[in-house]
Amino acid sequence: MSIQWFPGHMNAARKKAAETMEATDLVIEVLDARIPQASCNPMVEELRLFRQRPCLKILNKSDLADPAATQAWLAFYNSQKNVHAVALSCKKPSDVLKIPALCLQQAPHRGVPTKPLRMMIMGIPNVGKSTLMNALLKRRVAKVGDEPAVTKVQQRLYLNKNMILTDTPGMLWPKIAHPTDGLMLAASHAIGVNALMEDEVAIFLAEILLQRYPQLLAQRYGLQIEGTDAVGVVEGVAQRRGFRLKGGDWDFEKAAHILLQDYRTGALGRISLETPDSRTALLDSYVPPVLLGLSKQIMESIDVDEAPE
Incomplete structure (x- = not known):
């Protein structure tokens, strides 16, 4: 299954981000620590490299990710x-308090009242940008929700007299090249529910869990893992939880939803769906399309002579 999701407001957000990048000193890119590269928007990378802007990559939700995989990604x-x-x-104030100092280290030429450090927070939907924004400013300035694409317009706010934050809407990209990326994004709740089928996403998730975290499946659901395939995992969840349809069949759809929820909330344990090694293997077997990321029209509209101050 190939999952694609690029609502109209994301196209407008993409164009606005290209404009704002010109007056930005540092990009704060928020990634999902469980799927760092799958949640890394190639358009963000193209924009910041085109403008030669440094980047602070925040692997958020690290408390839900496999610590060994996270260290490899760092x-x-x-x-x-x-x-x-x-x-x-x-969600941890002590973690968020570290960010301003890290930002200043990345852009030492800024960060005084006459030249405040201008930062742009970017990332895919539902990765925690608004939560980060609210925590940094210690007040609710961005709407937070458990659904993708809650934020739809940019906000520009002062963190202090030396630092300015621009919060941007969550953006995916027009064409998700790797089908497994779309499935990882869907499993991690970065894709709108109307663009996916939960049972297919749950089967994909179950395949990874069987390969890398079988003991977590056994502990959570009391399943006999040996000889079980991905479909059998979802069916096993239905059986162990007693999910039945009116006719007596197992409720596969409800079990799929529960498996996804248990992964998303951390109830299954600390799980990472990709590692640098698995990413390398994916790319080695991939034939890229002719064009990826920003449209030619957008790239041509950017003043290539602009350089960081």
Whole structure:
């Protein structure tokens, strides 16, 4: 199954982000620590590299991710030029307090009243940008919800007299090239429910869990894992929870929903759906399309002579 989701407001948000990047010193990109690269919007990367802006990559929801996988991702990102990566939970005030100092380290030429540090928070839907914004400002300035694409317009706010934040809507990209990326995004609740079938996403999730975290499935649902396939996992959840339809058949759809919810909330345990090694294997087997990311019209509309102050 190939999942695609690019509502109209995201196209408008993409164009606005290209304009705002010109007056931005630092990009704060919020990623899902369970799927860091699958949740990394290639349009954000193209925009910031085009403008030569440094990036602070925040691997949010790290409390839900596999610690070993997260450490591997931090090493991967921190080896890149003009990138600093940190793993945290935006729901923990002590974690969020570290961010302003990290931002100033990335842009030492800014951060005084005459030249405030201008930061743009970017990321895919439902990854925690609004939660981060509210925590940084210590007040509710952005709407937070458990559904993708809650924020639909940019907001520009002062963190203090030396730092300015621009919050942007969650953006996906017009064409998700790797089908597994779409499935990982859907499993992690970054895709609108109308663009997916939960039972198919749950089967995909169950396949990964069988390969990497079979013990967590056994502990959570009391399943006999040996000899079980992905469909059998979802059916097993239905049986163990007593989910039946009126005719007596097992309620596969309800069981699929529960499996996804248990993964999303961390009830299953700390799980990462990808690692740098699995990403490399995916890319090695992939033939890229001719064009990816920003449209030619948008790239041509950006003044290439603009450089960071």
